[in-house]
Amino acid sequence: MSAFNSIALDVMGGDHGSQVILSGAAMALKAMPELCLLLVGNQAEIESSLFSHGIQGELLSRAKIVHADSVVTMDDKATSILKEKKNSSVRVAAECVREGNAYGMVSMGHTGAAMVASMKVIGTLPGVYRPCLATILPTFGSNPIVLLDVGANVDCKSEHLAQFALMGAVYAEEVLGIPDPRIGVLSVGEEDGKGSETTRHALDALRHLDINFGGNAEGRDIWNGKFNVVACDGFVGNVVLKSSEALAEGVFDGLRGSLRKNLLSRIGGLLVRPSMRSFYKKLDYAEYGGAPLLGVKGISIIGHGRSNERAVYNAIRVAASGAKNKIPSRIQERMLHLLHPSHETETT
């Protein structure tokens, strides 16, 4: 089992319990013949479920159970993994990465705990001021967008925003396959003068770099496909992400409700369903596989608590892709190369 192909999966986290996670794990093992999974959690519980998920034979040879005593629940603090929950599945998964037994980790559990485990146990990359949580959102353009930070850093300085932008660009290029991604800084108007002091200074820092920089991005630019990467502080990012999720859900629920309103609309609903499905699918978070925490010494993918098996599969898939493309090394290189171009000249 090579660490390079190995991903540690927190089997115990997530709203739906271990069975959904294992089901996603089985999908991933089947779809990716080179993947190895460290299944982290209660050994007995996992062992007794492997067969029912079809993890046997060749698949089983690429799955290894790593026991963890406890699990971080929603009532626990994020920092509990440093104290009373040192043996929790999310922390043990992070330790697999730190010790070189896995190249990345995936958790659908307590977001804060997964962030603390990634930052404190795996650790921050040299040259990175602060790791940040990215989210991949569908757009009405042809590519998805990387929005970051969405919750790891509430108060940010301009140099943090600039680094977020650059880390997001590495991810967009290497994992999403978007060549020369267009980068923006989230602000309140297109013109350079618009924004807060922090965002204006971030523009200054990014403007002279050799990147595809589009300057300020407005709120609407998150969805129209004009940008591939948009950087913001974790406060704005978190609010935008949560409000967008709720708005999209509300609209779809309302439409579903109106499709069931009476007999005519029920019939109409049946007729439009096939055409609507591809549109729904485009906006389905489950296709995008969770939020990468960028800037740590390994891959860390933090999934939605209510992930279904497809979302778990996709989270493992993007973790494996991040590992294959050595995202942490690329981020480290990019930080040196772009923020301190003189440094590169010195060392080469």
Added chain:
Amino acid sequence: MSAFNSIALDVMGGDHGSQVILSGAAMALKAMPELCLLLVGNQAEIESSLFSHGIQGELLSRAKIVHADSVVTMDDKATSILKEKKNSSVRVAAECVREGNAYGMVSMGHTGAAMVASMKVIGTLPGVYRPCLATILPTFGSNPIVLLDVGANVDCKSEHLAQFALMGAVYAEEVLGIPDPRIGVLSVGEEDGKGSETTRHALDALRHLDINFGGNAEGRDIWNGKFNVVACDGFVGNVVLKSSEALAEGVFDGLRGSLRKNLLSRIGGLLVRPSMRSFYKKLDYAEYGGAPLLGVKGISIIGHGRSNERAVYNAIRVAASGAKNKIPSRIQERMLHLLHPSHETETT
């Protein structure tokens, strides 16, 4: 013509030109028998159009043209109204309010110029640190929500957020008719400890007041109806507003597209249309009549540039309602009463 019933309407602002504005004006004069309108703009252009919009006879007796030489265009700076565009329609409308000829103004033109005209020409209420722009959004609950600030103040202190919350509550109560509105501060988690230093201090300031205070509101709480008023800085508010508009539009456009995809879905689309219409209508910005700038010595309603006649009508309607309910006086009272309770005791 009593100033108390009078609203100054910037006829020249807006993407669709003066005819749409005059059409909305005619709707308002017909629907509100006590309303008087000052139609501010090019006298000849307005005069020659009144008849075609049915503004004649009794309606004409309640409409008065106030000539303005110029109009602020999207290429002008917001501050142009203080210099080269002193005779612009939006500034002349603000002067009507300052001079007591109208109780409020409505403009669909350059948002920044309308804000500057309101703040610099009409002026800020005593006791108000900073006026702020509110937006009224539909929710999936039973009431709309007042979100503020959405663009007047990019960098805010906690005392500004606290005042925004209180001004929004006056508006929710007096104009939207929501008794004892539930107030929140936009943040990144429900618990009191979550948020930025600024939002946490705003919580402290609001917590002990005699209001219906719900603490932190998360991004999703903008849409679920849990709150009636949510305060935030103008950076976050602007980003959330613009991203929500673009997301909702994109979803509706995408759905419309899938309803036209093939013959079956076209037929289905026809069948579901009546049931969908009431849902669409609930989310239509045109129903909510523009954004009030709160904290100035008069009513100022800033409409969307692309307002149709119904949106113009609704903007005039909420301006008239704000005038009738003396929003500026109520805001001033509330500031004194709630932020300095001792002051009230001293003066009574």
